[in-house]
Amino acid sequence: MEPRSKSIEIGLNAAIVAVEKLEPLILVTTRDEAGAGDARDALPFGPFNPLAHRTLEMGLRSWVGEQAALELGHVEQLYTFGDRGRHASPGDEGPHVVSIGYLALSRIRENTRATIAGYRAEWRPWYGYFPWEDWRDGRPEILGDVIMPLLHDWAGETPGPAERRLALPRAVRLKLAFGEDTSHWDEERVLDRYELLYEAGLVEEALRDGRAAALDRGEAPRLGRPMQFDHRRILATAISRLRGKLKYRPVVFELMHDAFTLTELQNTVEAISGRHLHKQNFRRLVEKAALVEPTGAVAAATGGRPAALYRFRREILEERPAPGLRVGARH
Amino acid sequence: MEPRSKSIEIGLNAAIVAVEKLEPLILVTTRDEAGAGDARDALPFGPFNPLAHRTLEMGLRSWVGEQAALELGHVEQLYTFGDRGRHASPGDEGPHVVSIGYLALSRIRENTRATIAGYRAEWRPWYGYFPWEDWRDGRPEILGDVIMPLLHDWAGETPGPAERRLALPRAVRLKLAFGEDTSHWDEERVLDRYELLYEAGLVEEALRDGRAAALDRGEAPRLGRPMQFDHRRILATAISRLRGKLKYRPVVFELMHDAFTLTELQNTVEAISGRHLHKQNFRRLVEKAALVEPTGAVAAATGGRPAALYRFRREILEERPAPGLRVGARH
DNA sequence: TCAAAAGTGTTATCCTTACACCCATGT
DNA sequence: ACATGGGTGTAAGGATAACACTTTTGA
Numbered sequence: 001m002e003p004r005s006k007s008i009e010i011g012l013n014a015a016i017v018a019v020e021k022l023e024p025l026i027l028v029t030t031r032d033e034a035g036a037g038d039a040r041d042a043l044p045f046g047p048f049n050p051l052a053h054r055t056l057e058m059g060l061r062s063w064v065g066e067q068a069a070l071e072l073g074h075v076e077q078l079y080t081f082g083d084r085g086r087h088a089s090p091g092d093e094g095p096h097v098v099s100i101g102y103l104a105l106s107r108i109r110e111n112t113r114a115t116i117a118g119y120r121a122e123w124r125p126w127y128g129y130f131p132w133e134d135w136r137d138g139r140p141e142i143l144g145d146v147i148m149p150l151l152h153d154w155a156g157e158t159p160g161p162a163e164r165r166l167a168l169p170r171a172v173r174l175k176l177a178f179g180e181d182t183s184h185w186d187e188e189r190v191l192d193r194y195e196l197l198y199e200a201g202l203v204e205e206a207l208r209d210g211r212a213a214a215l216d217r218g219e220a221p222r223l224g225r226p227m228q229f230d231h232r233r234i235l236a237t238a239i240s241r242l243r244g245k246l247k248y249r250p251v252v253f254e255l256m257h258d259a260f261t262l263t264e265l266q267n268t269v270e271a272i273s274g275r276h277l278h279k280q281n282f283r284r285l286v287e288k289a290a291l292v293e294p295t296g297a298v299a300a301a302t303g304g305r306p307a308a309l310y311r312f313r314r315e316i317l318e319e320r321p322a323p324g325l326r327v328g329a330r331h
Numbered sequence: 332m333e334p335r336s337k338s339i340e341i342g343l344n345a346a347i348v349a350v351e352k353l354e355p356l357i358l359v360t361t362r363d364e365a366g367a368g369d370a371r372d373a374l375p376f377g378p379f380n381p382l383a384h385r386t387l388e389m390g391l392r393s394w395v396g397e398q399a400a401l402e403l404g405h406v407e408q409l410y411t412f413g414d415r416g417r418h419a420s421p422g423d424e425g426p427h428v429v430s431i432g433y434l435a436l437s438r439i440r441e442n443t444r445a446t447i448a449g450y451r452a453e454w455r456p457w458y459g460y461f462p463w464e465d466w467r468d469g470r471p472e473i474l475g476d477v478i479m480p481l482l483h484d485w486a487g488e489t490p491g492p493a494e495r496r497l498a499l500p501r502a503v504r505l506k507l508a509f510g511e512d513t514s515h516w517d518e519e520r521v522l523d524r525y526e527l528l529y530e531a532g533l534v535e536e537a538l539r540d541g542r543a544a545a546l547d548r549g550e551a552p553r554l555g556r557p558m559q560f561d562h563r564r565i566l567a568t569a570i571s572r573l574r575g576k577l578k579y580r581p582v583v584f585e586l587m588h589d590a591f592t593l594t595e596l597q598n599t600v601e602a603i604s605g606r607h608l609h610k611q612n613f614r615r616l617v618e619k620a621a622l623v624e625p626t627g628a629v630a631a632a633t634g635g636r637p638a639a640l641y642r643f644r645r646e647i648l649e650e651r652p653a654p655g656l657r658v659g660a661r662h
Numbered sequence: 663t664c665a666a667a668a669g670t671g672t673t674a675t676c677c678t679t680a681c682a683c684c685c686a687t688g689t
Numbered sequence: 690a691c692a693t694g695g696g697t698g699t700a701a702g703g704a705t706a707a708c709a710c711t712t713t714t715g716a
Contacts, residue, residue, distance in 0.1 A: 008341055008381065010413070010429060048413065050339070050427040056413040080411040080431050082341070082379065082387040096381040098341055100411050172649045186652055263668075280670075281706065288704095304667030305713040318503045321517055594695075611697075612679070619677095635694030636686040 010048045011099040012060045013231065015078075015238035016070065017126075018108040019255045024126045024271050025108070026235065027068065028227075029119035041124065042228040043235065044068065044116050045099070060102055068121060069113045072104040073254035076245075078237045081230055101234040103241055105254040126239060128225045129232055133190060133239070133274045146221055147202070148178065154200040187273050188244045194236040197223060205232060243273050248324035250291055253312040261299050261307035262286060269325055277327055285325055291316055341379045342430040343391045344562065346409075346569035347401065348457070349439040350586045355457045355602050356439070357566065358399065359558070360450035372455065373559040374566065375399065375447055376430070391433055398447045403435040404585035407576075409568045412561055432565040434572055436585040457570060459556045460563055464521060464570070464605050477552055478533070479509065485531040518604050519575045525567040528554060536563060574604050579655035581622055584643040592630050592638035593617060600656055608658055616656055622647055 016027040031039040046063035053059035057075055064070055078101040108123065115121055127134040132143050155170040168176075177192040179185045198206045204226035226232065245251050252268055266282050286292060292310040299307045316323045347358040362370040377394035384390035388406055395401055409432040439454065446452055458465040463474050486501040499507075508523040510516045529537045535557035557563065576582050583599055597613050617623060623641040630638045647654045 008339060008379075010339055010341075048339075048429075050413065054414060056411070077410060079408060080387070082381065082431075083385060098379075100413075168648060175649065176652060184652065261668085278706075279668090280708095283669080284705095301714055302667080303715070304665080305669080305715095307668060317499060318506065321507060321515065592695085609680075610695090611681095614696075615678095632687060633694080634688075635692085636688095636696080638695055 009097050011097050012046050012048050012056065012063075012102060013043045013099045013234055014046075014060060014064060014102045014104050015043055015235050016064070016068075016072070016104045016106055017238070017242065017255070018106050018123065019268050019271055020108050020123075022267050022271050025123040026126050026238075027070075027106075027121060028124050029116050029121050031119060040226055040228040041129075041231070042119075043231045044121070046117075048100075056100060057102075060104070064104065067113065067116045070106050070109065072106050074103075074105045074251050076103050076241070077101070078103050078234065078241055081234065083230070099234075101237060103238040105242075105251060107255065107257070124225075126235065127274075129227065129235060130190065130194070130224055130239070132193070132223070133187075135185065135187070135274050136270055136276050138276075139185075142223070143178075147197070147223065150202060150220070151178070151196065151200055187275055188240050190240040190243070191233070191236040194233060198233075203232070205230070239272075246272060246324060247326045248322040250312065250316065250323050250325075252325065253291075256312070259295050259297065259309040259311050261309060262292075263307060265292070265310070269327060273327060275327075282325075282327070285327070289316070289323060289325065290319070291323060291325070338427070340428050342428050343377050343379050343387065343394075343433060344374045344430045344565055345377075345391060345395060345433045345435050346374055346566050347395070347399075347403070347435045347437055348569070348573065348586070349437050349454065350599050350602055351439050351454075353598050353602050356454040357457050357569075358401075358437075358452060359455050360447050360452050362450060371557055371559040372460075372562070373450075374562045375452070379431075387431060388433075391435070395435065399452060401437050401440065403437055405434075405436045405582050407434050407572070408432070409434050409565065409572055412565065414561070430565075432568060434569040436573075436582060438586065438588070455556075457566065458605075460558065460566060461521065461525070461555055461570070463524070463554070464518075466516065466518070466605050467601055467607050469607075470516075473554075474509075478528070478554065481533060481551070482509070482527065482531055518606055519571050521571040521574070522564070522567040525564060529564075534563070536561070570603075577603060577655060578657045579653040581643065581647065581654050581656075583656065584622075587643070590626050590628065590640040590642050592640060593623075594638060596623070596641070600658060604658060606658075613656075613658070616658070620647070620654060620656065621650070622654060622656070 014027075018025050018027075027044060028041040029044055030041050044064065044067070046060065046067070048056060048059045053062060056077070061072055061075065064072055080098060080100045082096075082098040113121060132140050132147055134140060151174055155174050157170075159170060163170075173192075173196060177189050177196050194203070197203050201207065201220055202223050204222040207222070208226075224232075227235065242251070246269060252265065252272070255268055255272075256265065262283055265286065266277055266279065269282070270277055291313060293313045295309045295311050297309045299309055301307075345358075349356050349358075358375060359372040360375055361372050375395065375398070377391065377398070379387060379390045384393060387408070392403055392406065395403055411429060411431045413427075413429040463471050463478055465471060482505055486505050488501075490501060494501075504523075504527060508520050508527050525534070528534050532538065532551055533554050535553040538553070539557075555563075558566065573582070577600060583596065583603070586599055586603075587596065593614055596617065597608055597610070600613070601608055622644060624644045626640045626642050628640045630640055632638075
């Protein structure tokens with residue numbers, strides 16, 4: 001192994017989001033091997049070739065279009081992940097891969113291709129990876145039963161010298177990310193929470209990366225469905241960003257059909273933000289924001305009074321600087 | 332030239348910010364050649380070597396520390412810029428450079444080294460690069476006199492087919508970025524504004540990158556001080572981000588001395604956000620946010636009643652989820 | 663006629679904005 | 690005494706969060 005240089009490759013990773021039947025889904029690839037128990041979900045990945053594509057985003061759109069037969073709506077760069085060890089497998093050789101994470105929104109289409117670059121591709125609910133993030137039916141029990149007790153144990157331990165120089169002590173970080181009681185949950189801190197769980201050795205990725213802290217803890221649970229490499233970190237970043245963006249950009253509509261009922265819209269927002277919203281306040285918000293207009297038609301009744309159908313008012317983009325659904329604190 | 336592969340290098344670019352005497356400054360390097368008229372300011376740049384540093388941020392801190400003898404406070408990744416043509420010089424050879432932009436905050440120290448990697452280093456006011464962003468004394472005249480008329484001309488032209496497929500027409504983008512009348516200025520849209528000026532061919536970088544639109548326009552002004560490559564885009568991103576971050580994180584204090592008067596704090600916030608703030612409202616904001624506490628001492632009078640000195644209350648980090656100075660719309 | 667979902671009206675509270683005024687010091 | 694910047698009290702308006710109730714359909 002040479003001391004000073006190592007070749008670098010750039011990869012583009014996309015967290016492609018769609019919503020269907022009240023569930024936010026993301027597109028993942030899995031190795032479709034029979035007996036292999038260690039097959040893990042991965043985000044679709046494509047190399048960046050500066051000769052073929054003028055910009056990073058164009059490179060991304062192009063291979064997603066080719067390989068998954070998907071057209072993407074809103075696309076935004078999230079973060080560039082370059083930590084050594086992110087592709088850690090014992091005795092790592094080969095080039096260092098720096099990957100640039102992207103968030104992309106899409107409507108589900110039947111004809112999503114079933115394989116991407118030889119891997120099986122499928123849509124999976126994102127809360128499978130982050131069960132503690134779904135508060136739509138109240139606080140998930142796993143938080144009180146499993147997560148918080150273990151994190152409090154972890155916060156009680158004495159950190160190593162490297163960690164002690166960081167700005168905030170463990171207990172404080174815990175309080176900020178997960179809230180104290182059941183009330184101070186900030187749905188945008190998805191990444192903060194995942195990183196604490198990682199540091200505390202409560203997700204499988206931490207064990208795999210060989211963190212000593214994790215090994216100490218005999219039968220620690222492995223929370224949520226794991227992913228390959230650091231893809232769950234990228235996904236956590238994507239969820240954080242999308243939950244925030246909802247509030248000042250009309251991005252939800254990229255996940256809706258052309259016509260929808262207000263309840264469907266509310267359900268979609270709730271699915272993404274992982275919280276239950278107050279019906280009237282949500283409706284007033286939508287109305288005041290002038291984000292939608294009635295189509296005149298009504299939805300085929302789904303077991304009650306038929307609902308009026310609406311469409312997105314594209315003109316809002318020209319009228320207001322930050323058109324979004326500033327969904328508030330509680331309810 | 333080979334068709335399919337081109338080697339890629341990763342560079343880290345830092346927009347290092349400090350504030351002194353009411354001016355936000357950034358650290359730039361300049362070629363110190365006698366007659367060379369084309370020497371342009373550049374952001375400090377360092378390569379990323381994954382063998383030497385475990386994470387990107389550690390790599391950045393390390394070479395800034397070594398080369399500029401600066402200790403950085405808050406550091407945050409901004410965006411990864413990889414467009415082909417960003418290092419455009421006619422007949423481009425050599426590796427493609429992808430650069431990861433960072434925002435870093437620092438207090439000015441006398442002993443900032445005078446050269447970085449052989450280039451002269453100095454602190455320069457950031458409004459030199461973006462004169463239209465400084466609204467502290469009201470709307471800058473250059474906006475009404477020069478910028479808006481030229482941008483309106485540009486918005487009136489018929490765009491090419493590639494641009495027409497983009498979401499928003501020129502006139503709408505203009506309105507969103509620069510506001511309609513003097514009142515709807517959103518100080519966070521620094522990057523949007525710079526990119527419009529670039530597309531309209533009103534900054535030197537656009538001419539240099541050989542945009543046809545720019546050449547058409549005979550004696551177009553070259554607004555603001557130019558920078559090398561796409562560094563001014565990185566700086567615009569940094570300013571946007573910092574102006575936004577002020578509002579929900581106590582980052583200003585990284586730019587202040589340990590003890591300061593409330594007026595100094597207000598001046599610093601005004602310098603960064605480029606706006607004049609209402610005195611009482613600012614003070615009430617600071618008080619309600621519980622961000623500071625009196626030291627008990629008073630400042631040596633500077634031509635009036637002596638001011639009480641305050642210090643940052645670090646405890647706030649543990650108390651509130653989003654401690655910042657939510658400076659409001661006007662005033 | 664009853665369950666299920668759609669849809670509305672109103673009030674208390676807090677936060678933001680703006681106003682106008684008083685205080686302590688140096689010259 | 691007066692200029693200069695420091696420092697405060699209070700009222701009007703708007704946005705938010707919560708309340709409970711009516712309407713329209715299908716089974």
